[in-house]
Amino acid sequence: MRRTIYCIIFLIGLSSVVIAQEYEQLINESYEHAATDNYAAAEECLKAAMRIEPGNRLNYALLTNLGTLQRRQGKLEEALMSYSAALGLQPDNELTLMNRAELYTQMNDVDKAIYDYNTLLAEHPNNEQALFNRGLLYIRTGEFVPAEQDFENIIKTNEGTFLGRFGYAILEKARGNFDDSEAIFNYLADKYKDNVRVLEERAELYFLTKRNYRAITDINKVFAAVAQPSAEMYMLRGRIKLAQYEKESAAIDFRKAAELGYDKTTVDKLIKECL
Numbered sequence: 001m002r003r004t005i006y007c008i009i010f011l012i013g014l015s016s017v018v019i020a021q022e023y024e025q026l027i028n029e030s031y032e033h034a035a036t037d038n039y040a041a042a043e044e045c046l047k048a049a050m051r052i053e054p055g056n057r058l059n060y061a062l063l064t065n066l067g068t069l070q071r072r073q074g075k076l077e078e079a080l081m082s083y084s085a086a087l088g089l090q091p092d093n094e095l096t097l098m099n100r101a102e103l104y105t106q107m108n109d110v111d112k113a114i115y116d117y118n119t120l121l122a123e124h125p126n127n128e129q130a131l132f133n134r135g136l137l138y139i140r141t142g143e144f145v146p147a148e149q150d151f152e153n154i155i156k157t158n159e160g161t162f163l164g165r166f167g168y169a170i171l172e173k174a175r176g177n178f179d180d181s182e183a184i185f186n187y188l189a190d191k192y193k194d195n196v197r198v199l200e201e202r203a204e205l206y207f208l209t210k211r212n213y214r215a216i217t218d219i220n221k222v223f224a225a226v227a228q229p230s231a232e233m234y235m236l237r238g239r240i241k242l243a244q245y246e247k248e249s250a251a252i253d254f255r256k257a258a259e260l261g262y263d264k265t266t267v268d269k270l271i272k273e274c275l
Helices: 001-033 037-054 057-071 076-089 092-105 110-123 128-140 142-156 164-173 178-191 196-208 212-225 232-245 249-261 262-272
Strands: none
Touching: 001 037, 037 057, 037 196, 057 076, 057 092, 057 142, 057 164, 076 092, 092 128, 110 128, 128 164, 128 196, 128 262, 142 164, 142 262, 164 178, 164 196, 178 249, 212 232, 232 262, 249 262
16 A cells, blocks of 8 residues: 555656656747747647646746737737736746836827836836837937936936937937937047937938938938848938939838838828829
8 A cells, every 4th residue: 555655656756857847848949949039839838738737937038928929929918918927927027027018009098008117117216218218218208307307317327328329319209309319429439330210210300300301211220230121210310212203112111111010091191192
């Protein structure tokens, strides 16, 4: 009888080891698939791992990774569910809050994005990226004072910061203080040679101040530097071409911006101006 009990205990222990090995193997396979951009296969591996060990304490991390994989596939609602499930296991997790806030921003749910950044920054007040991202959201909603506070807080904790000064440049542009904005962009462009984000924002500033030649120069650098320029860059280049009466070429850029997800109503309106 005692021998039978020992055998049962041994088999249970052996089974647990096998399950743990399968769990780890599936996680490793997920990393391998993700490394080759096979996000669908990586997603299925993580789901299978969590089915094997639904109570594993590491599943909050798998859910966060799952959300990111789904987001890269454009499955935004599924990604939201995964991030939220991860936060259900670890409500104050810095990485997961950052990911969900960025997802809410992508989904144009600004209030919920700011709420997540508020939660994150309550525990991690010096997180530069969170402060910068929240500052940009405040600019979007026209709340310039709290945006300035966020960028100032970055600079207070890191005098050599790129994000703090970059945020200020964007803020001054939004306020219409174009000279101040340009001075900061020029400083950053000189210090961080050919930084794409700086070039994109400065190109818009040049367009707003009717210096299209300079705008196109920065835009051309962006297109040469990245494999896939953003929808916003196609829109900006299209607007400049339209202003220069290059209507056919402008329409091509507007259509490309629509393919990349730019608001179709805005695109259609501009294309009509190209006819």
